[in-house]
Amino acid sequence: MKKIKISLYISTFLITYVVLHVYFAYVVHVYLQATGSKDLFVPLIILFTLFGFLFPVGQMVQSLRIFKTFGAMWFGFIQFALVVFPALHITVLVSSEIFLERQNAVLIAGTVAVIMLMFYLFLGIYQAYSPVTKSYQIKLDYHDQNRKELKIALVTDTHFGPLAGSRSVKKLTDMLMNEQPELILFAGDVVDDDPAFFKQHDLSRYFKELNPSMGMFGVLGNHEYYGGKRDEIVKILEESGIKMLLDDQVTLDNDLIIIGRKDRTDKRRKSVQDLMTGVLNNANLPVLMMDHQPSELSMMTDYPVDVTVSGHTHKGQIWPNQMFTRKIFPLDYGYRQFGNMHSIVSSGFGFWGPPIRIGSRAELVLINVSYSSLAKK
Secondary structure, three states: OHHHHHHHHHHHHHHHHHHHHHHHHHHHHHHHHHOOOOOOHHHHHHHHHHHHOHHHHHHHOHHHHHHHHHHHHHHHHHHHHHHHHHHHHHHHHHHHHHOOOHHHHHHHHHHHHHHHHHHHHHHHHHHHHOOEEEEEEEEEOOOOOOOOEEEEEEEOOOOEEOOEOHHHHHHHHHHHHHHOOOEEEEEOOOEOOOOHHHHHOOOHHHHOOOOOOOOEEEEOOOHHHHOOOHHHHHHHHHHOOOEEOOOEEEEEOOOEEEEEOOOOOOOOOOOHHHHOOOHHHOOOOOEEEEOOOOOOHHHHOOOOOOEEEEOOOHHHOEOOOHHHHHHHOOOOOEEEEEOOEEEEEOOOOOOOOOOOOEOOOOEEEEEEEEEOOOOOO
16 A cells, blocks of 8 residues: 555656656746747657656666766756746736737747846856855853864765765865865765766865864764665765764864754654763853754754754755745754754755755855853853
């Protein structure tokens, strides 16, 4: 029975997906006919449907990885068409009934769509490939005789791969060296599914140039599980100088406890309660927890966690996805204090799928921590 339900879900999704591409082909076909072009409806259906399946084919077949790259870019068009095409379609229907001839309405709407697509691509690509620095100030009630301040860099969702390669890594490491943080945290999805590209282009050499005084630590994200090469990715990142914390903890200079969670994709990951075992005995040490997906922030307030850092959401990456991420996560972007716990969720340094960001921005997060003279409550 379960297999039948899964098959039904898959079949429904595939049929809906193909129907969407038929609709996209129809809208483009109508516009081209209004410009005087011959009937290209069937060729457009075939072409658009093929484009729609490039990504999964490239994901499954190693020798066709280039399909995944083009398929990811096609996803950007799908997102645009889902929002813009129905709106313009309705506009044409209404305006052609009231004050315009249908052909003129189609020509105007189609031209507007082309202009909007150009603007969408220009702005989206710029915001995806031009990361900014986002800073937060946090004050912790923790008595420490030696350290009064701590500068932390948070890097999430770089998704290094064919669309975010050597230039993206170099840009990240240049920004980090310019900021000189004492501690660098990588909160998941550093590698986009498969480590082959990372290895082939020796991207680890850039990370080896970094030498923060308190080290570099990371956790895995969901995408590092999807390709089935989790252990290989862990090895590559460790060789790059990033200490991976997989349901582990580390105490730094008797100043800070860092706990790194496995991604929730791993059903065997430890609970927050299990991870906090032993931490309760260090009541005067602040606790920072890295969890790629900010899904369990509310329950962490039951434990002495001072700071949580996450990524995953991309802040929706492309509007209007932000409306959904706000509903799904307790905090989908930015800073929020849950009781005494400071939580930060980054939109990510890179992107997933199309190299496009609308309504979000690629970013490197800096967390400036100051310690008060009070003991931790």
